[in-house]
Amino acid sequence: MGDMKQQRALPERVWRELARVPRNVRRLLSRAAPRVTGKMKTGTPSIDRYEDWISKNEPNREELDVQRRHSAASLAGPKISLLIPVSETSPRFLDELFESIVAQTYGNWEACVVDAASSNTELLRQWSEADPRIHLDRLVTNLGIAENTNRALHAAEGDFIALVDHDDVLAPFALHEVACAIRQNPGAEIFYSDEDRLSESGKRTKPFFKPEWSPELLYSCMYFGHLTAYDRHLAVALGGFRKEFDLSQDYDFALRAVERSQKIVHIPHVLYHWREHAASGASGGKPEARKTNIAALADAVKRRGLQAEVLETPTANRVRMVMTDPPRVSVIIPTDSPERAIKCGHDLVAGTGYPYAEFILVANTSLIHKMKESVEISSNNVRLIPFDEPFNFSSKCNAGAREAIGERLIFLNDDVEPKESSWVQNVIEPLENPEVGAVAPKLLYEDGRIQHAGLVTGVREFVGTAFHREQAATRMHVNFAQSMRNVAALSGACLAVRRDTFFEVGGFDEKNAAIAHSDIDLCFRIRLAGMRCVYTPFTELQHTGRASAGLTPNEAKPRRDKSTTYLLNRWGEYVTRDPFFTDNMRDWLFADSPVPIQMFARNQFPPTPSQIDILFVSPDLTRSGAPLSLFHLAEWCRGNGFFVTVAAPVDGPLRNKFVAAEIPLIIDPLTGTDHPSFGRLIGNFDVVVANTVKTADAITVRSRENVPRVWWLHETELGQRFLRKDARISAALSLQIYWSRRAIARSRFIASTPPAQCTS
Numbered sequence: 149m150g151d152m153k154q155q156r157a158l159p160e161r162v163w164r165e166l167a168r169v170p171r172n173v174r175r176l177l178s179r180a181a182p183r184v185t186g187k188m189k190t191g192t193p194s195i196d197r198y199e200d201w202i203s204k205n206e207p208n209r210e211e212l213d214v215q216r217r218h219s220a221a222s223l224a225g226p227k228i229s230l231l232i233p234v235s236e237t238s239p240r241f242l243d244e245l246f247e248s249i250v251a252q253t254y255g256n257w258e259a260c261v262v263d264a265a266s267s268n269t270e271l272l273r274q275w276s277e278a279d280p281r282i283h284l285d286r287l288v289t290n291l292g293i294a295e296n297t298n299r300a301l302h303a304a305e306g307d308f309i310a311l312v313d314h315d316d317v318l319a320p321f322a323l324h325e326v327a328c329a330i331r332q333n334p335g336a337e338i339f340y341s342d343e344d345r346l347s348e349s350g351k352r353t354k355p356f357f358k359p360e361w362s363p364e365l366l367y368s369c370m371y372f373g374h375l376t377a378y379d380r381h382l383a384v385a386l387g388g389f390r391k392e393f394d395l396s397q398d399y400d401f402a403l404r405a406v407e408r409s410q411k412i413v414h415i416p417h418v419l420y421h422w423r424e425h426a427a428s429g430a431s432g433g434k435p436e437a438r439k440t441n442i443a444a445l446a447d448a449v450k451r452r453g454l455q456a457e458v459l460e461t462p463t464a465n466r467v468r469m470v471m472t473d474p475p476r477v478s479v480i481i482p483t484d485s486p487e488r489a490i491k492c493g494h495d496l497v498a499g500t501g502y503p504y505a506e507f508i509l510v511a512n513t514s515l516i517h518k519m520k521e522s523v524e525i526s527s528n529n530v531r532l533i534p535f536d537e538p539f540n541f542s543s544k545c546n547a548g549a550r551e552a553i554g555e556r557l558i559f560l561n562d563d564v565e566p567k568e569s570s571w572v573q574n575v576i577e578p579l580e581n582p583e584v585g586a587v588a589p590k591l592l593y594e595d596g597r598i599q600h601a602g603l604v605t606g607v608r609e610f611v612g613t614a615f616h617r618e619q620a621a622t623r624m625h626v627n628f629a630q631s632m633r634n635v636a637a638l639s640g641a642c643l644a645v646r647r648d649t650f651f652e653v654g655g656f657d658e659k660n661a662a663i664a665h666s667d668i669d670l671c672f673r674i675r676l677a678g679m680r681c682v683y684t685p686f687t688e689l690q691h692t693g694r695a696s697a698g699l700t701p702n703e704a705k706p707r708r709d710k711s712t713t714y715l716l717n718r719w720g721e722y723v724t725r726d727p728f729f730t731d732n733m734r735d736w737l738f739a740d741s742p743v744p745i746q747m748f749a750r751n752q753f754p755p756t757p758s759q760i761d762i763l764f765v766s767p768d769l770t771r772s773g774a775p776l777s778l779f780h781l782a783e784w785c786r787g788n789g790f791f792v793t794v795a796a797p798v799d800g801p802l803r804n805k806f807v808a809a810e811i812p813l814i815i816d817p818l819t820g821t822d823h824p825s826f827g828r829l830i831g832n833f834d835v836v837v838a839n840t841v842k843t844a845d846a847i848t849v850r851s852r853e854n855v856p857r858v859w860w861l862h863e864t865e866l867g868q869r870f871l872r873k874d875a876r877i878s879a880a881l882s883l884q885i886y887w888s889r890r891a892i893a894r895s896r897f898i899a900s901t902p903p904a905q906c907t908s
Contacts, residue, residue: 198344198352198353198355199352201355201735201736202352202418205732206319206321206417206418207321212253212320212321215253215254215321215324216253216255219253219254219255219256219324220255224256225254225256225327225330225331226256226306226307226308226327226330226331227256227257227258227305227306227307227308228254228256228257228258228306228307228308228309228310228323228326228327228377229257229258229259229260229300229304229305229306229308229309229310229380230249230257230258230259230260230309230310230312231260231262231297231300231301231304231309231310231311231312232245232259232260232261232262232300232312232313232314233262233264233293233296233297233299233300233314234261234262234263234264234266234268234272234314235264235265235266235290235293235296235314236266236267236268237266237268237314237315238315238425239268239271241314241315241316241423241425242268242271242272242275242314242315243271244317245312245314245315245316245317245318246259246275246282248317248318248319248320249282249312249318250278250279250282251320252318252320252321252322252323252324253320253321253323253324254321254323254324254326254327256327257281257306257323258281258282258283258304258305258306259281259282259283260283260285260300260301260303260304261275261276261282261283261284261285261300262285262286262287262296262297262299262300262303263284263285263286263287264287264289264290264291264296265286265287265288265289265290269286272284272286283303285299285300285303287299292391292394293389293394293395293397294388294389294390294391294393294394294397295389295391297311297388297389297397298388298389301380301383301384301388301389302388304380306380307330307379307380308326308330308339308377308378308379308380309377309378309380309383310323310326310375310376310377310378311374311375311376311398312374312375313374313422313423315423315425316346316374316420316421316422316423317346317420317421317423318375318419318420318421319417319418319419319420319421321417321419322341322375322419322420325341325415325417325419326339326341326375326377326415326419329413329415330377333411333413335410335411336409336410336411336412336413337378337379337382337405337408337409337410337411337412338372338376338377338378338379338382338402338405338406338409338411338412338413339376339377339378339412339413339414339415340358340372340373340375340376340377340412340413340414340415341358341374341375341376341414341415341416341417341418341419341420342355342356342357342358342415342416342417342418342419342732343355343356343373343374343375343418343419343420343421343422344356344418344420344421344422345421345422345423345424346421346422346423346424347424348423348424348425352421355418355732355736356373356625356626357416357418357625357730357732357733357736357737358371358372358373358414358730358733359371359414359633359634359727359728359729359730359733360414360727360728360730361406361412361413361414361727362633362634362728363406363583363634363680364578364584364632364633364634364680364682365631365632365633365634366402366403366406367445367465367466367467367632368464368465368466368627368631368632368633369464369465369626369627369631370396370398370399370402370441371626372398372402373420373422374419374420374422375415375419375420376398376402378401378405382405382408382409383401383405385408386401386404386405386408388401389401392440392443393440393443393444393447394440395436395437395440395441396437396440396441396443396444397440399441399444399445400440400444400447400448403444403445403447403448404448404451407448407451407452414730416730416731416732438460441465442458442460442465445458445465445467446458449467454467454469454581455469455470455472455580456468456469456470456580457470461630463623463627463630463631464627464630464631464632464685466632466686467632468577468686469577469578469580469581470580471573471576471577471580474502474503474504474573475504475554475555475556475576476504476505476506476553476554476555476556477502477504477505477506477554477555477556477557477558477572477576478505478506478508478548478549478552478553478554478556478557478558478647479496479500479505479506479507479508479558479560479572480508480510480545480548480549480552480557480558480559480560481496481507481508481509481510481548481560481561481562482510482511482535482541482544482545482548482561482562483509483510483511483515483562484511484512484515485562486515486518486519488562488563489509489511489515489519489562490519491562492507492509492560492562493507493509493519493530495565496560496565496566497529497530499566499569500566500569500571500572501569501570501572501573502570502572502573505529505554505572506529506530506531506552506553506554507529507530507531508531508532508533508548508551508552509530509531509532509533510533510534510535510544510545510547510548511532511533511534511535512534512535512536513534513536516532516534519532520532531551533547533548533551535547539663540658540662540663541656541662541663541666542655542656542657542658542661542662542663542666543656543658543662545559545640545655545656545666546655546656546658549647549650549651549655552647554647555646555647555648556576556579556644556645556646556647557644557645557646557647557650558572558575558576558642558643558644559640559642559643559644559645560641560642561640561641561642561691563691563692564591564641564642564689564690564691564692565689565690565691565692566687566689567592567687567688567689567690568687568688570687571589571687571689574589574684574686574687575587575588575589575642575644575684575687576644578632578682578684579644579645579646583679583680584679584680584681584682585645585646585649585674585675585677585679585680585681586638586643586644586645586649586670586671586674586679586681586682587638587643587644587645587681587682587683587684588600588602588638588639588641588642588643588644588681588682588683588684589642589683589684589685589686589687589688589689590620590629590683590684590685590687590688590689591639591641591642591688591689591690591691592620592688592689592690592691593617593690593691594690594692596619596620597617597618597619597620598613598615598616598617598618598619598620598622598629599613599616599617599639599691600613600638600639600641600691601613601614601615601618601628601629601683601685602614602633602635602636602637602638602683602728602729603635603636603637603638603639603667603668603671604635604636604726604728604729604734604738605636605637605668605722605723605724605725605726605729606636606723606724606725606726606729606731606734606747607726607729607734607738607740607741607745608740608741608743608745608816608818608825609712609741609825609828609829610712610715610716610723610724611637611665611668611715611723612738612740612741613639613740614628614629614635614683614729614737614738615628615629615737616739616740617739620688624737625733625737629685630685631685632682632683632684632685632686633682633683633728634680634681634682634683634728635681635682635683635728635729636671636675636681636722636726636727636728636729637667637668637671637672637681638667638671638681638682638683639667640666640667640670641691642689642691643667643670645670645674649674649677649679650670652677653670653673653674653676653677654673655670656669656670657669657670660710660711660714660718661711661714661715662709662711663709663711664709664711664712665711665712665714665715666711668715668719668723669711669714669715669718669719672719672722672723675722676751708853710761710832712832713761713791713832713833714755716749716793716812716832717752717755717756717758717761717791718751718752718753718754718755719751720749720750720751720752720812721749721750721751722751723749724747724748724749724812725747731746741825743816743817743818744817745814745815745816745817746799746814746815746816747812747813747814747815748803748806748807748812748813748815749812749813750810752810755791756786756789756790756791757789758789758790758791760790760791760834760835761790761791761792761793761832761833761834761835762782762785762790762791762792762793762833762834762835762836762837763792763793763794763795763829763830763832763833763835763836763837764778764781764782764792764793764794764795764836764837764839765794765795765796765819765820765836765837765838765839765843765846766778766794766795766796766839766840766843767796767797767820767839767840767842767843768796768797768798768800769796769798769799769800769801769802769803769806769815770800770801770802771800771801771802773862774839774840774862775796775800775802775839776802777839777862778794778837778839778860779794779802779805779806779809781837782794782806782809782811783809783811786809786810786811792811792812793811793812793813793814793833794806794811794812794813794814795813795814795815795816795819795820795829796813796814796815796816796819796820797815797816797817797818797819797820797821798815798817799815803815814829820838820842820843820844820845820846821845821849822845822848822849822850823849824850826845826846826849827849827850827851827852828851828852830846830849830851830853830855830857831851831852831853831855832853833855834855834856835855835856835857835858836855836856836857836858837857837858837860838857838858838859838860839860839862840860840861840862841861841862843859844859846859847859
């Protein structure tokens with residue numbers, strides 16, 4: 149056996165691989181054959197969108213059988229008691245309900261059925277005799293929905309109770325998912341799932357995908373809905389359901405339960421089919437329920453000691469905080485536009501009805517001199533703060549905040565115009581709740597469509613807008629745009645915070661979010677401090693666009709913005725996962741980029757101190773040689789002080805290794821394509837490493853930034869076959885001659901730098 153070759157250090161091996169790139173490029177080009185073109189197949193038949201979603205996201209027959217076998221073979225899991233009060237309903241609906249119950253893939257359940265003197269006694273008796281888990285209690289009179297449910301609760305012996313209406317249907321895997329969630333979340337006392345509607349003909353429609361626990365949204369509506377399960381001991385301790393809130397007894401119960409629960413869990417599966425028929429609540433057949441709904445909420449507000457009034461709006465409830473001692477408000481407006489500054493100093497002040505507001509305009513000295521000569525802004529409520537430093541939007545806002553005397557701060561872009569004089573009080577009133585840290589209103593484009601109804605994360609390009617470009621009064625997705633609710637982040641175009649909160653979390657980040665994403669970063673720090681970000685629809689402002697972000701002629705162009713990469717580095721979990729715009733919501737509602745995407749990252753405190761941000765592009769996440777080589781290189785780079793991110797078009801078993809190594813991972817079908825969003829992603833990084841010949845588009849795709857790209861080619865004969873089939877690869881190879889020279893120079897620096905220096 150001969151002597152083994154000396155193992156080179158990884159940096160040197162990397163450099164040697166990169167150095168081979170030009171040689172491999174020339175070799176492939178010299179053997180290239182013309183590309184054979186072909187036509188794409190067209191004419192794919194269109195199908196119902198929700199039916200398509202169901203086929204892709206719900207278990208098929210074989211998977212349901214696996215669940216049944218697992219339930220039969222495993223030790224007893226949590227026992228789930230279904231509380232089913234029955235009054236007059238269609239025998240067909242009852243049959244379909246019990247068929248769905250006995251067909252559950254999870255077996256440890258009981259159905260506590262209370263027959264409230266209905267005409268379906270015989271049918272119910274047959275079902276109770278057919279399955280011993282169905283327990284029947286017949287009443288001689290109908291006690292009302294709350295008392296009927298209490299009778300079922302008193303008979304229940306399960307670990308958890310779940311509420312089921314007599315005319316609805318459970319998904320066959322409903323209790324399986326509830327039991328799994330209970331096992332995975334020890335200590336949780338409340339569980340709720342997504343749901344949809346069921347027509348009388350049996351067609352499933354109108355999916356309601358829900359956010360995770362959202363206190364403000366529960367004020368706006370009973371969004372828990374169905375299927376909801378509660379720890380039985382908690383339900384008993386609450387005293388069950390209250391008769392005075394009949395028809396909204398479940399809402400009253402939920403409002404009381406969340407006050408005592410330490411953990412509330414959303415199950416992101418459609419487990420319940422809410423029947424639509426003339427007499428059902430799903431079709432608006434219970435008009436009296438609105439009155440008891442408002443009464444239950446008013447009782448909760450009183451019980452919690454909130455100084456607030458409960459209002460009924462056409463689309464949602466509103467809990468309006470009462471400001472017994474109205475706070476002083478400072479409206480901070482960074483500007484360098486003479487026209488908009490004059491307009492803010494006059495029209496904005498005149499159009500604001502809040503008597504305790506001051507208006508702080510932060511501008512360059514030259515503009516301030518002009519403004520002081522203007523009679524239009526002679527009001528004592530307007531203050532002018534000079535700012536002559538290089539363009540830095542965060543610094544401007546912080547300068548205004550330091551001069552502010554208000555207990556509440558509203559940061560306002562100079563191109564935002566209120567539509568009503570009460571805008572200030574409507575924006576700041578939720579801040580009377582100390583658990584709320586930031587508030588922003590509905591912003592509209594000039595055509596009246598929504599620009600901002602809360603920001604969302606976990607979408608392509610990381611941050612987007614909920615219900616973007618929908619009509620201002622849209623009732624889409626159970627009136628979410630018309631409901632006060634919790635959101636991941638808020639737009640800084642009009643953003644209200646308490647003064648002490650703003651400075652406690654450090655204000656706007658002047659270094660890492662000088663221009664873009666300063667509002668996102670601030671909201672994330674507010675959330676990290678344990679407070680909530682709240683969107684309010686109860687005032688509307690018009691935002692003319694991005695005029696306020698423009699530069700004046702005398703300002704130098706800022707250096708390349710790296711705020712997106714900073715967000716991913718520091719706020720990886722927050723920017724890739726939105727608890728208030730869950731994956732199902734995103735894939736169903738986010739119209740700006742509807743192709744599904746998965747992202748995995750973690751928050752880092754402090755973030756990785758990196759001078760070079762690297763994007764690795766892999767053709768897949770299999771455990772084959774090239775992806776594994778990329779993983780080891782990415783892991784080494786991360787361990788030596790570089791911030792790295794990996795993007796791949798498809799999921800695979802290697803995903804778990806990246807997640808365990810805490811390397812941000814983007815699984816996006818548009819990765820490695822010529823889609824503009826992929827080009828914009830590339831523009832956030834200092835260098836791109838595209839792995840194998842299959843990632844040609846990572847080399848050719850256009851990007852606003854001149855980002856060096858390294859094509860890490862492993863193939864020779866295989867590469868020739870790809871080259872003959874696809875002219876893009878030939879184009880990419882010619883580009884790579886240029887990119888490789890830049891990248892090799894950089895890689896030589898990395899390879900020759902000791903690890904201690906690499907981490908700087």
